Amino acid sequence: MKLPVEEKARLEKLCHQFRIDLIETLHQRQTGHPGGSLSVLEILTTLYFTQMDVDPANPKKPDRDRLVLGKGHAAPALYRVLAEKGFFPVEEMATLRCLDSRLQGHPNPLDTPGVEITSGPLGIGLSAALGMALAMKLDGLDKRVYCVLGDGEINEGTIWEGLMAAVKFKADNLCAILDWNGVQLDGVTEDIMPMHNIPERFASFGWHVIQCDGHDIEALYEALETAKTVKGVPTIILAHTVKGKGVSFMEGKNAWHGKAIDDASYEQAMKELGGVL
Amino acid sequence: MAKAIRDVYGESLAKYGQLNKDVVVLDADVSGSTKSAVFGKACPDRFFNMGIAEAGMTACACGMAAAGKIPFVNTFAVFVTTLGLLPARAFGSYADIPVKMCGAYGGLSDAYDGPTHHALEDIAIMRTLPRFKVFVPCDAVQTDWVVKNAIEDPSPMYLRFSRDAFPDVYQPGETFEEGKGxxxxxxxxxxxxxxxxxxxxxxxxxxxxxxxxxxxxxxxxxxxxxxxxxxxxxxxxxxxxxxxxxxxxxxxxxxxxxxxxxxxxxxxxxxxxxxxxxxxxxxxxxxxxxxxxxxxxxxxxxxxxxxxxxx
Incomplete structure (x- = not known):
């Protein structure tokens, strides 16, 4: 199944706008995580705009697809995509991390329409997503659960607990996507905690493994379509991404994991992205 | 002598769990000890043995609850309130997800296994979590009520049970009220x-x-x-x-x-x-x-x- 050319172009344009908007918001708020938000944008956009059955007018409808953002610090990216879907006004992005805001530093379902479950404490999102997937199977719902993981996040032992259990319970309605940007807070992942042979590791746990370019919407679309056809085992899409994607001086730099964007960097970033200052 | 609290728990869970199809039960490879296996035998399709993975088990239970289930999470009290604490806090407490954390072998009741298996801090830990309710039944009749109540009340809860038999305090059929000693x-x-x-x-x-x-x-x-x-x-x-x-x-x-x-x-x-x-x-x-x-x-x-x- 192919993504229509016009749709691909529309989503690419949307992602570009999201990048500009995120730089704007994060500069304005002087808090929040730019690096991982920029790397996960195409993943979230492709999921919400080509795959997931969700209804902003009825966010709690039982027969819906669900997403767990394991790497909850990429909340700004999730919020921007949810706003575009119509869960809340885009203007509300300006309240990110403010007192009384519905947009908390890390996602919480009680605050933000469209957020399925809390995330931020790393490593526990995958098992929560599995729980949703198993509950949906019990209810006979033919819907899917997506879990977006960070590559630093998979340092957590609980991830591997979830991987084992998902295979045991044949959760083929669960699809994980690894935002494989190679950089975590303190440095590059291979220095902080070498996770040699990531594809082999997931495969050896019994998951169906697909690899793709995590900034190529068409490739993500095809990977997600393929994942839907895999029966009996869960699928993980290893999405090769770039931390800080789209802003030259942020790309691949751990320093931009959670740093506030200063005025000079903001101006440079907006110039590169063609945004309006 | 009265029945062991853990046996009463297992039987009550099976009894009430059979009546409510949303009840799901998870255990971390100690279902023979916690007696959640009694439910597992009665309702095998709603019983999940998660292996020795308490944090993952608790997180999985919270995901089930977020999708409408009433999950009972079982392992020894000392483990469910330590290894299970992060998901209990992040999901159960912060997101108001109705997970039922069940601590078997409360207090010193896992006597011979020693201090590594005694639970003497669990009540203190769990009562600091916003939205969590905490119950410690004193006999068989009350244990049965605590299980029934946990199914009926959509709140996150910590239920602390004992391995042992306690003398009967109440007559069968006695009912209780949350927040009322x-x-x-x-x-x-x-x-x-x-x-x-x-x-x-x-x-x-x-x-x-x-x-x-x-x-x-x-x-x-x-x-x-x-x-x-x-x-x-x-x-x-x-x-x-x-x-x-x-x-x-x-x-x-x-x-x-x-x-x-x-x-x-x-x-x-x-x-x-x-x-x-x-x-x-x-x-x-x-x-x-x-x-x-x-x-x-x-x-x-x-x-x-x-x-x-x-x-």
Whole structure:
């Protein structure tokens, strides 16, 4: 199944706008995580705009697809995509991390329409997503659960607990996507905690493994379509991404994991992205 | 002798779980010990043995609850409240997800396995989590009610059970109310506010003290959160001395909760704490451990006299 050319172009344009908007918001708020938000944008956009059955007018409808953002610090990216879907006004992005805001530093379902479950404490999102997937199977719902993981996040032992259990319970309605940007807070992942042979590791746990370019919407679309056809085992899409994607001086730099964007960097970033200052 | 609390728990879970198709049960490879296996046998499609992976199990249960299920999470109390704490806090508490954390082998009841397996901090830990309710039943009848209530009330909860048999305090069919302690023996000189096995021990202590002319009131505070603060204040006012009694550290558990309520009441009655001192125990026969570490009827009686003397 192919993504229509016009749709691909529309989503690419949307992602570009999201990048500009995120730089704007994060500069304005002087808090929040730019690096991982920029790397996960195409993943979230492709999921919400080509795959997931969700209804902003009825966010709690039982027969819906669900997403767990394991790497909850990429909340700004999730919020921007949810706003575009119509869960809340885009203007509300300006309240990110403010007192009384519905947009908390890390996602919480009680605050933000469209957020399925809390995330931020790393490593526990995958098992929560599995729980949703198993509950949906019990209810006979033919819907899917997506879990977006960070590559630093998979340092957590609980991830591997979830991987084992998902295979045991044949959760083929669960699809994980690894935002494989190679950089975590303190440095590059291979220095902080070498996770040699990531594809082999997931495969050896019994998951169906697909690899793709995590900034190529068409490739993500095809990977997600393929994942839907895999029966009996869960699928993980290893999405090769770039931390800080789209802003030259942020790309691949751990320093931009959670740093506030200063005025000079903001101006440079907006110039590169063609945004309006 | 009454039935072991864990057996009652397993049977009640199977009994009520069969009636409600949303009930799901998870265990971390100790279902034969926690007795969640009784449910597993009755409803195998809704029973999930997650292996020895307590954090993942709890997170998975929270995901199930987020999708409409009523999950009971089972392992030893010491593990569910430590390894399971992060998902309990992030999901159950913060997102108001109705996960039922069930701590088997509460207190010293896993006696021979020793301090690594004793749970003496669990009540203190779990009662600090916003939205969580905390229950410690004192006998078989109450254990059955606690299970039934957990299915009916969509709140995150910590339910602490024992490995052992406790003497019967209530008649079958007795019902209870969340946030309402129960006076199980009237008295006027002091009040023991206990939970779990210590309710039965306090009743024994009351009988002994009666022979010495001391009239002891005993309160079963099976619901530690929300706490029946009014009852604490009333007992302080009417009997003039309060003694907490729990199979738990004297720091932060039932005693801590009662002390908070007593201080807030402004009544100023003296209070004594019966429980594990700020230390770890050792392995040994359960009854001998309770005796050695000051958790039996004699220890309660001694603390009652000491506290009355400070009136």
């Amino acid at each position: 129960r006076i199980v023996r009237e008295g006027k000189d002091a009040t023991v506010i206990g939970c779990g096995i210590m309710v039965g021990n306090a009743l024994k202590a009351a009988e002994e003290l009666e022979k010495e002319g001391i009239s002891l009131r005993v309160v079963d505070m099976f619901c530690i959160k929300p706490l029946d603060k009014e009852l604490v204040a009333r007992c302080a006012k009417e009997t003039g001395a309060i003694i907490s009694a729990e199979e738990h550290s004297i720091i932060g558990g039932l005693g801590g909760a009662v002390a908070e309520a007593l201080a807030e009441s402004g009544i100023g009655a003296p209070m004594g704490f019966v429980g594990m001192q700020d230390r770890h125990g050792e392995c040994g026969p359960y009854s001998k451990l309770l005796e050695k570490y000051g958790l039996d009827a004699a220890a309660i009686a001694g603390k009652v006299k000491e506290t009355i003397a400070r009136k």
